Ligand SMILES: Nc1ncnc2c1ncn2[C@@H]1O[C@H](COP(=O)(O)OP(=O)(O)OP(=O)(O)O)[C@@H](O)[C@H]1O
């Protein structure tokens with residue numbers, strides 16, 4: 478039983494804020510910057526996530542500026558989930574392209590990672606040389622990475638009106654450490670609430686694909702510690718994602734990863750349309 482999701486798959490407050498999201502966004506996508514800096518009255522400090530891109534893969538930001546606290550709608554928190562090679566990064570990039578065209582502000586990030594500290598934890602978590610890592614250590618490191626990522630990057634961005642697109646978030650912990658590593662879900666619930674301060678994505682896209690096809694797509698890569706796990710491990714991950722999606726239909730959109738990237742992208746755009754608005758195009 479995954480209580481965190483069944484209690485609150487998607488909060489009402491997120492929904493109502495999202496509904497008005499498009500009305501007062503003044504995006505300056507033309508100024509899309511690799512550095513994170515906000516001129517928002519509510520967010521005047523310099524965010525330094527740029528330097529956290531250890532491989533230049535994480536945060537990219539397009540900012541609105543000069544809007545008062547009263548006018549700043551909360552950004553939409555969008556997450557992508559799925560097994561290895563299912564097409565998450567491909568769809569994140571296609572969504573970014575669409576948001577850019579629409580002139581909507583966004584931040585892309587990933588888990589584990591997204592900040593200097595979280596990226597450092599990522600390098601430990603995914604290092605194939607650390608085969609001896611215990612499941613308990615793995616769970617705590619994922620949660621530590623998430624706690625820093627959420628408080629340092631995700632929450633400030635959302636509160637500044639920026640749409641956050643995150644490649645994996647806490648559902649992956651239920652799938653990998655919960656189902657596949659067989660750790661206690663009540664414990665994961667507690668740690669997840671602690672690490673996220675109760676923040677839940679507004680919408681989660683699950684790209685579902687058979688394990689065989691997913692692993693075949695990435696077989697040319699140097700596999701990380703989790704990608705190296707057995708096929709049965711990834712089967713449990715896939716089944717858990719589907720199970721969570723089934724329990725949280727209002728938050729989850731399940732996509733057929735066997736479709737073409739463009740077909741999947743169109744479904745994502747359709748699902749986001751009522752939440753994110755039309756933008757400036
Ligand atoms: N719908 C699709 N159909 C066929 N191939 C795809 C599709 N989507 C992505 N691919 C290809 O599959 C490979 C894996 O895609 P991608 O890197 O987006 O997956 P991922 O879910 O981010 O993987 P990982 O979990 O390893 O980060 C890439 O070579 C990509 O071009």
Ligand SMILES: [Mg+2]
Pocket residue numbers: 565566567644
């Ligand atoms: Mg990826």
